[in-house]
Amino acid sequence: MLGSPSAWDTARIQLENAVRHLGINDGLHDLLRTPRRSITVSVPLVRDDGQLLVLSGYRVQHNLARGPAKGGIRYHPSTDLDEVRALAMWMTWKCALMGIPYGGAKGGIAVDPRLLSHSERERMTRRYAAELVPLIGPEKDIPAPDVGTDEQTMAWIMDTYSTHTGYTATGVVTGKPLSVGGSAGRAGATSRGVQLATFAALAERGLDPYDVTVAVQGFGKVGALAAQYLHDAGCRVVAVSDVKGGVHNPQGLNPAALINHIRRGADSVVGYPGTDTITNAELLELDVDVLVPAAMEGVITAHNADRVRARIIVEGANGPVSADADPILEGNGIMVIPDILANGGGVAVSYFEWVQDIQAYFWTEDEVNDRLCAIMQRAYGEVSTLAAEQGVSLRTAAHIIGVDRVAEAHRTRGLYP
Numbered sequence: 001m002l003g004s005p006s007a008w009d010t011a012r013i014q015l016e017n018a019v020r021h022l023g024i025n026d027g028l029h030d031l032l033r034t035p036r037r038s039i040t041v042s043v044p045l046v047r048d049d050g051q052l053l054v055l056s057g058y059r060v061q062h063n064l065a066r067g068p069a070k071g072g073i074r075y076h077p078s079t080d081l082d083e084v085r086a087l088a089m090w091m092t093w094k095c096a097l098m099g100i101p102y103g104g105a106k107g108g109i110a111v112d113p114r115l116l117s118h119s120e121r122e123r124m125t126r127r128y129a130a131e132l133v134p135l136i137g138p139e140k141d142i143p144a145p146d147v148g149t150d151e152q153t154m155a156w157i158m159d160t161y162s163t164h165t166g167y168t169a170t171g172v173v174t175g176k177p178l179s180v181g182g183s184a185g186r187a188g189a190t191s192r193g194v195q196l197a198t199f200a201a202l203a204e205r206g207l208d209p210y211d212v213t214v215a216v217q218g219f220g221k222v223g224a225l226a227a228q229y230l231h232d233a234g235c236r237v238v239a240v241s242d243v244k245g246g247v248h249n250p251q252g253l254n255p256a257a258l259i260n261h262i263r264r265g266a267d268s269v270v271g272y273p274g275t276d277t278i279t280n281a282e283l284l285e286l287d288v289d290v291l292v293p294a295a296m297e298g299v300i301t302a303h304n305a306d307r308v309r310a311r312i313i314v315e316g317a318n319g320p321v322s323a324d325a326d327p328i329l330e331g332n333g334i335m336v337i338p339d340i341l342a343n344g345g346g347v348a349v350s351y352f353e354w355v356q357d358i359q360a361y362f363w364t365e366d367e368v369n370d371r372l373c374a375i376m377q378r379a380y381g382e383v384s385t386l387a388a389e390q391g392v393s394l395r396t397a398a399h400i401i402g403v404d405r406v407a408e409a410h411r412t413r414g415l416y417p
Contacts, residue, residue, distance in 0.1 A: 004301040005323045007086035013323040015089065018399035021392070024407055031410060032403065035085055036103075037061040041131040043109055045124045048117055056080075057128045059107035061141055062088035065409035068139055069105035070095060070347060072146030072175075073153070075121075076296075079108040083297070090318055091347070093402030094340040098379055100351045103406075105141050107132070113148045125153055129160040136161065138171035138358065144350050145175040145221070147296070151187070155180055171357035174350035183353035185368035191225030192369065193345015194316045195233060196376040197337050198290055201312050204384060205335075209234040213288040215310070216240045217280055218295030219258065219269055222316045222343065226292055227255035235290070239283050243295075244268035246283045247275035284308060293320035300325045308334060315339035330393055338395040340402060341383055348375045 005013065012033060019029045043055040058081050061069040071091040084106045092104030109128055113121055135141055145154055154173040158180060161172045170181030178184065185192075202209055212235045216227045219240045231237045237255055239248040247253065247269050258269055270277055284291065284300060287309045293299050294316030300308060305321075305328035313329065313336045315321065321329065321336060329336055349372055356362045363371075387397035 004298060004303065006082060007297045007319045008082040010298075010319055010323040011086040011089045014395065014399050015403065017396055018403040021390070021396065021400050022404055022407065024403075028407060028410065032063070032406060033089075035060050035062045035088060036064055037135070038081060038085065039132075039135065040081060041128065043124060043128045043131065045120060045127065047120060055109050055111050055124065057107070057109045057131065058084045059132055059135060059141075060084045060088040060105060061135070062104040062106075063092040063406055064103040065406055065413060066096060066103055067101035068103065068137075069141035070100075070102035070144070070350065071105035071107065072144045073149050073157075074106075074108040074146035075111050075113040075148030075153075076108065077110060077112045078296075079110045084108055086297070087318055090340055092406060093399055094344050094347055095402075096405040097340050097383070097398055097402040098344045098348050098351075098375055100347060102142075102347070102351065105143075106146075107143060108146070111148075121153070122156055125156045126160045129157040130164065133161055133164045136172060137165075138169055138354070142171065142350070142354055143173050144346070147220075150221070151175055151177045151182065171354050174353040176353070181353075181357045183349060183356055183368060184363065184365035185372070186349045186353055188225045188229070189349035189368075189372060190222045190316070190343050190346030191229055192372060193348065193376050194222065194226040194292060194294070194314055194342055195229040196345065196373060197342040197380055198230060198235075198292075198312070198314050199233065200377065200380040200384075201314070201335060201337055202290075205312075207289065212236065212290060213238050214290045214292065215283050215286045215288045216292040216294055216316070217246070217283050217299065217320075218242065218293065218317060219262075220294070222346075223292065223294030224255065224259050224262075226294060226316055227253075228259065230290075230292075231255050238288060239278065239286055240269055241278070241280050241283045241295075242268050242270075245270040246278045246280060247272050248278045248283070248286070249275045286310070290314060292316045296320070298322050300329075302328060305329050306332070308332075310334060312337065315342045318343065326393070326395065336393065336395055338398045341379055341394065341398045344379060345372055345376060348372050 297319030
């Protein structure tokens with residue numbers, strides 16, 4: 001991977017490309033490129049054995065021109081300020097592309113949560129949330145789950161914030177349990193958005209889902225349900241992987257059975273009966289119709305892009321294709337459905353959850369899924385139409401739309417003072 005652009009490099013290159021197409025001047029470009037706030041906080045944690053561990057936490061609010069900041073919180077050893085900046089920028093364009101009145105944010109702690117006990121994760125989360133209390137809130141910045149965090153993490157943050165403010169503020173986070181203001185349909189929203197984006201692309205290319213093979217890298221919160229939804233809708237999922245490796249069966253896998261295998265205590269999909277073991281690198285290079293990288297950023301770069309044989313890449317993760325890989329994939333005729341479109345289902349339903357919390361009136365899961373489907377279909381249609389009109393990739397078209405909407409908000413609001 002030596003020499004490949006970082007996530008922050010890739011995000012800025014993508015912005016520069018959109019700015020060039022839009023003819024945005026240098027000053028506005030600089031405003032769009034520069035995060036509004038970048039915060040680093042110390043997160044001291046007393047371990048169960050009494051040892052004091054000091055961790056680094058981050059929160060970046062990239063842009064607030066279109067509304068309060070919105071973005072997930074991740075717990076991962078590689079988390080640093082540059083990664084969080086990139087993720088926050090992508091959230092800005094994603095919210096704008098989805099037509100949601102949010103700006104982009106992201107946060108995280110540099111830690112491997114698997115090495116912490118349940119009580120240690122709670123204490124760490126609450127201390128981190130306490131550091132962010134002045135910055136977050138239903139009308140300021142609304143966190144959500146990401147890599148290494150879940151609905152329980154959001155419940156701890158909501159409770160910590162509510163305790164500090166003196167009243168229950170369910171709208172301070174999304175992705176919460178239903179018992180404390182969560183939304184029906186939120187848990188699988190990102191995965192369902194991936195499936196909807198995939199099917200829009202298949203329809204555009206005249207492909208029958210029942211004739212389509214799929215490989216999914218990252219059998220986690222997004223990838224596992226994306227695999228299941230694609231399988232349930234007729235696709236043949238032939239390979240999936242997690243951090244320890246992958247499994248492959250050309251005749252097809254049953255994602256629901258694999259999910260149950262993990263729930264029953266297996267620490268990996270590797271070794272599942274009736275499958276061949278493959279590496280994550282090998283999965284990315286399988287001869288399939290659809291590849292869904294749903295793990296981490298930067299897994300497809302200039303070093304391996306020429307070996308990717310999928311016809312369509314659907315970015316379930318944020319930034320899985322680096323900037324130096326895009327021209328290679330495009331040159332090889334591979335369609336890439338970009339992250340800010342493909343995984344926009346999560347933020348769409350997060351928005352629905354926030355709206356429901358504010359009005360204290362909740363929708364059925366069918367209502368949530370119908371609204372999600374409408375948003376995804378509209379966004380895909382806008383991106384596909386612009387890409388065809390301007391002769392650009394779906395990624396470029398998606399960024400043109402997202403960046404243009406944020407730029408227009410800045411022009412309309414003006415600059416204070």
